[in-house]
Amino acid sequence: MLLAAFEMLGLVAFAASGAFAAVWARLDVFGVVVLGLTTALGGGIIRDVLLGITPPTTLRTWPYLAVAAATALAVFAFHPVFARLRKAVLLADAVGLGVFATTGTAIALGASAPVYTACLVGRTTGIGGGALRDVLLREIPLVLRREIYALAALAGAVLVGAGHLLRLPPGPVTVVAAAVVVTVRVVALWRRWNAPVARGTGAPAE
Amino acid sequence: MLLAAFEMLGLVAFAASGAFAAVWARLDVFGVVVLGLTTALGGGIIRDVLLGITPPTTLRTWPYLAVAAATALAVFAFHPVFARLRKAVLLADAVGLGVFATTGTAIALGASAPVYTACLVGRTTGIGGGALRDVLLREIPLVLRREIYALAALAGAVLVGAGHLLRLPPGPVTVVAAAVVVTVRVVALWRRWNAPVARGTGAPAE
Amino acid sequence: MLLAAFEMLGLVAFAASGAFAAVWARLDVFGVVVLGLTTALGGGIIRDVLLGITPPTTLRTWPYLAVAAATALAVFAFHPVFARLRKAVLLADAVGLGVFATTGTAIALGASAPVYTACLVGRTTGIGGGALRDVLLREIPLVLRREIYALAALAGAVLVGAGHLLRLPPGPVTVVAAAVVVTVRVVALWRRWNAPVARGTGAPAE
Numbered sequence: 001m002l003l004a005a006f007e008m009l010g011l012v013a014f015a016a017s018g019a020f021a022a023v024w025a026r027l028d029v030f031g032v033v034v035l036g037l038t039t040a041l042g043g044g045i046i047r048d049v050l051l052g053i054t055p056p057t058t059l060r061t062w063p064y065l066a067v068a069a070a071t072a073l074a075v076f077a078f079h080p081v082f083a084r085l086r087k088a089v090l091l092a093d094a095v096g097l098g099v100f101a102t103t104g105t106a107i108a109l110g111a112s113a114p115v116y117t118a119c120l121v122g123r124t125t126g127i128g129g130g131a132l133r134d135v136l137l138r139e140i141p142l143v144l145r146r147e148i149y150a151l152a153a154l155a156g157a158v159l160v161g162a163g164h165l166l167r168l169p170p171g172p173v174t175v176v177a178a179a180v181v182v183t184v185r186v187v188a189l190w191r192r193w194n195a196p197v198a199r200g201t202g203a204p205a206e
Numbered sequence: 207m208l209l210a211a212f213e214m215l216g217l218v219a220f221a222a223s224g225a226f227a228a229v230w231a232r233l234d235v236f237g238v239v240v241l242g243l244t245t246a247l248g249g250g251i252i253r254d255v256l257l258g259i260t261p262p263t264t265l266r267t268w269p270y271l272a273v274a275a276a277t278a279l280a281v282f283a284f285h286p287v288f289a290r291l292r293k294a295v296l297l298a299d300a301v302g303l304g305v306f307a308t309t310g311t312a313i314a315l316g317a318s319a320p321v322y323t324a325c326l327v328g329r330t331t332g333i334g335g336g337a338l339r340d341v342l343l344r345e346i347p348l349v350l351r352r353e354i355y356a357l358a359a360l361a362g363a364v365l366v367g368a369g370h371l372l373r374l375p376p377g378p379v380t381v382v383a384a385a386v387v388v389t390v391r392v393v394a395l396w397r398r399w400n401a402p403v404a405r406g407t408g409a410p411a412e
Numbered sequence: 413m414l415l416a417a418f419e420m421l422g423l424v425a426f427a428a429s430g431a432f433a434a435v436w437a438r439l440d441v442f443g444v445v446v447l448g449l450t451t452a453l454g455g456g457i458i459r460d461v462l463l464g465i466t467p468p469t470t471l472r473t474w475p476y477l478a479v480a481a482a483t484a485l486a487v488f489a490f491h492p493v494f495a496r497l498r499k500a501v502l503l504a505d506a507v508g509l510g511v512f513a514t515t516g517t518a519i520a521l522g523a524s525a526p527v528y529t530a531c532l533v534g535r536t537t538g539i540g541g542g543a544l545r546d547v548l549l550r551e552i553p554l555v556l557r558r559e560i561y562a563l564a565a566l567a568g569a570v571l572v573g574a575g576h577l578l579r580l581p582p583g584p585v586t587v588v589a590a591a592v593v594v595t596v597r598v599v600a601l602w603r604r605w606n607a608p609v610a611r612g613t614g615a616p617a618e
Contacts, residue, residue, distance in 0.1 A: 022350070028403050030357055031350040046257070050457070052466030054258030055314070059323045108467070119473045131548075138346055140550055144434070145441040148284075151442055197440050234609050235562055251462070260464030261520070309421075344552055358593070370500045402524040 002171040003103055006178070007044075008067060009098025013092040015040035015068040018133045019075035020089045024205070025137050029076050035133060036072025037065070042126035050121050065081045090189055091182075093130060096151075100128025100180030101153040102174045105160040109170075114203045115161045122157035123150070126181075148188035156181035208377040209309055212384070214273060219298040221246035221274040224339045225281035226295045230351045231343050235282050241270070241339060242278025251333035256327050257317045296395055297376025297388075298347070299336060300358075306379045307359040309330025311366040312355030315376075321367045328363035329356070330386075354394035362387035414583040415515055418590070419456075420479060422511025425504040427452035427480040430545045431487035432501045441488050443561050445546060448484025448541035449477070455512045455540035462533050463523045502601055503594075505542060505554070506564075510593030513538025513565040513588045517572040521582075527573045534569035535562070538593075568593035 009182035018039025022032040041058040048056035058064050062147045102126025108118035129152060134141040143149045156177045187193070224245025249266040254262035264270050276359040310331025314324035333349045333356060340347040349355045362383045369379035393399070430451025434444040452530050453470045457599045460468035463588070516537025520530035539562060546553040555561045568589045575585030 011559055016263050025346070026403055028351050030355075034350060034356045049255055052258065052464065052473070055212060055256055055319050055323050055327060059256070062322055065322075067328070112468050114472060114479075116474055117467050119469050120477070135341060135547060136347060136350060138344060138550060140437070141548060143547060144439050144446060148444075151447045184597055186608060197438055232609055233556050236561075240556060240562045255461055258464065261462055261529050261533060262526050265462070268528055271528075271532070284495050320511070341547060342553060342556060344550060407518060 003106065003158050005173060006099060006175060007103050008064070008097045010048055010103070010178075011064055011068050012042045012071050013099070014043070014096030014129050015071035016075055017077075017093040019072040020079065021078060021133055021137055023071075023079050028171065029073075032076045033069055033072045033197065035136065036075070037068050038136065039129045039133040040071070040096075041065075041129070042067035042132040043096075043125040043130075046128040046187075047100075047104045047107065047121055051108055051113065053111065071090070076093055091186065093183035093190075094182045095178075096129065097126045097149070097153055097185065098156055098178035099126075100129065101156040101181055102177040105157040106170050106174050109164050111163070118164075119157040119161045120156065122160065123153045126153040128157070134197060149182060149196060152181045152184040152188070155184065194195040198202075207314065209380060212381060213309050214270070216302045216309070216384075217246045218276050218277050219305070220249070221277035221337070222281055222334050223295055223299040223302060226285065226298075227339055228278075229282065229285050229341055235324065237277045237278075238282045239275055241342065242281070244309030244342065245335045245339040246274035246302075247271075248338040249302075249310065249331040249336075249401055251332040252334040253310045253313065253327055257314055257319065259317065271340050276372060293395075299383075300388045300391035300395075302335065303332045303355070303359055303391065304362055304383065304384035305332075305361040305403050306335065307387055308366050311363040312370075312376050314369070315370050321371060324370075325367045326368065326371070327361045327365040330365040332359040332362070354390060354399055358387045358390040358394070361390065364392065382385070384399040390394075414555070415518065415586060418511060418587060419515050420476070422508045422515070422590075423452045423476055423480050424483050425511070426455070426508030426541050427483035428487055429501055429508060429542070431484040431546060432491065432504075433545055433549055434484075435491050441485075444488045445481055445484045447545065447548065448487070449480050449589040450548065451541045451545040452508075453477075453517065453541070454536040454544040454547075455508075455577035457535040458540040459512075459516045459533055460497050462536065463520055463525065465523070499601075503598065503602070506594045506597035506601075507590075508541065509538045509565055509597065510590035511538075511569055512541065513568040513593055514589040516567040518576075518582050518586050521573070521576050527576060530576075531569040533564065534572065536563045538565040543566045560605055564593045564596040564600070567596065570590065595608070 015036040019032050019036035021037040027035065041064065045056040046056040048054065101122050105118050105122025109115070110123040113121060131141040131143055158181060159177035160174055163170065221242040225238050225242035228241040242296065249272065250264040251262040254260065307328050311324050311328025313328040315321070319327060337347040337349055365383035365386060366380055369376065427448040431444050439447065453476065456470040458466040460470070477532035505576035513534050517530050517534025520533040521527070525533060535564040543553040543555055557576065571592060572586055575582065
């Protein structure tokens with residue numbers, strides 16, 4: 001129950017981030033809805049396919065669909081109100097990342113996956129929706145460009161895995177782990193943390 | 207039987223659309239065949255993975271493979287004959303969209319998915335092959351740019367779902383629903399129907 | 413046992429090719445690791461999803477993960493040493509292609525897939541990791557541009573399938589078939605073999 005409400009939060013956040021990206025790419029209203037839905041549902045579909053849960057839960061739960069579509073339509077209608085909120089969109093992406101990385105891990109543990117497998121499935125759930133969004137808009141995915149992105153998702157997944165090994169209650173652990181992911185991402189964006197790039201990275205002549 | 211023949215029609219249409227896109231992107235003969243096969247088989251593979259049908263039917267049915275490969279080779283060999291048929295290629299894409307969106311829904315219903323889940327799986331089957339084609343060629347997928355695309359696919363899927371609820375015979379319903387999809391797409395292309403774009407869509411400065 | 417050691421070789425090769433591509437695209441250290449892992453594990457994950465093996469083997473086998481991550485980190489740290497080795501990276505990609513196309517076919521046969529289905533699954537396993545790498549970096553995948561790529565993968569898969577029909581021992585057949593793939597690719601690159609492009613390939617005006 002707690003987890004379901006929590007997943008809804010991630011869904012709204014990712015649907016909004018996909019819809020904003022679509023509006024900025026000058027897509028029309030249907031493109032905005034399709035991209036919002038893809039971003040919101042993509043990670044969960046990848047998760048369920050990896051775990052052999054078919055048809056995927058997100059396609060069998062109509063409130064998820066309704067909420068994601070309504071969010072995308074609201075962004076389409078009211079986006080000028082949020083016009084300077086580029087930072088809010090990165091925050092929404094961070095919330096989606098945190099929620100899906102941690103709930104994905106919890107769901108994989110519930111499906112009896114080994115702990116490190118569950119962490120990888122969770123991390124993939126978290127980054128999957130945003131990666132689909134960026135690939136469809138022909139951008140190099142955020143996960144490859146913003147270093148703390150994949151690391152934050154992995155940290156959240158590992159916290160849920162550790163909580164499982166310590167037999168802590170999964171609901172609160174998931175919420176705390178997601179909060180850690182969001183905090184790490186927000187601080188990384190705010191302080192412009194950067195991971196090192198390799199020296200002399202030009203590609204050699206062919 | 208009717209459905210199998212009908213799926214073959216969609217297969218030929220999508221294989222041709224993928225092969226033409228590959229020829230225009232100056233790929234060589236193997237690239238043309240690979241992209242034709244990917245476009246023709248991609249939607250059905252996504253459908254079967256979502257429904258837990260493994261290995262996917264399209265990979266287990268050699269006539270599908272042979273017909274799709276032969277279509278791609280024919281396009282490679284004879285494409286100058288069709289040189290001014292850009293409109294014919296958009297028509298082929300529309301036929302593939304209509305056939306796969308509706309048969310995908312019917313197959314999902316046959317696998318006991320709830321009706322709205324089946325509609326979503328069908329819509330994804332219809333748009334999946336073309337989306338793979340466009341992503342591999344680094345184009346923003348048609349489904350995101352042409353508004354009536356996703357809507358037409360969804361309309362066809364919903365018609366099949368409605369026919370199922372009304373206990374109509376699935377074969378004829380599927381064919382009629384596919385014809386509706388193709389008609390909507392063709393009229394939309396012909397009359398240049400456009401859905402609204404959001405106002406003031408420039409991305410805010412970072 | 414032989415196959416497991418052999419798969420490790422392909423894993424190292426693909427992880428290196430993904431990591432080099434990431435370094436050249438100026439990604440940071442986490443991007444390099446994520447892209448190395450994706451390239452190394454992507455083909456096997458696609459294979460297992462197509463065969464209904466969930467969660468995918470590569471996500472359940474921690475030595476695979478450790479070796480792929482270590483390879484990517486080594487490339488990040490020491491890549492200037494290899495600075496003029498663009499050819500070595502294409503060789504690594506060829507080794508990964510050969511190993512995964514052939515072991516993928518063998519694994520699909522082991523899962524009781526029909527022979528031609530197994531060949532297609534194997535070919536997809538071989539080209540999947542590299543295709544993911546190229547799409548994420550916004551490049552048209554090697555498989556579409558370098559003609560002998562898909563053909564070499566298919567040849568290796570077919571050799572494994574033929575060995576299965578002739579009841580030859582699968583281990584040695586797989587190694588020989590992989591060697592054939594690598595040889596074909598290397599000779600094709602060295603002699604600049606090209607497949608024909610269609611005549612007059614400009615797209616007609618819209």
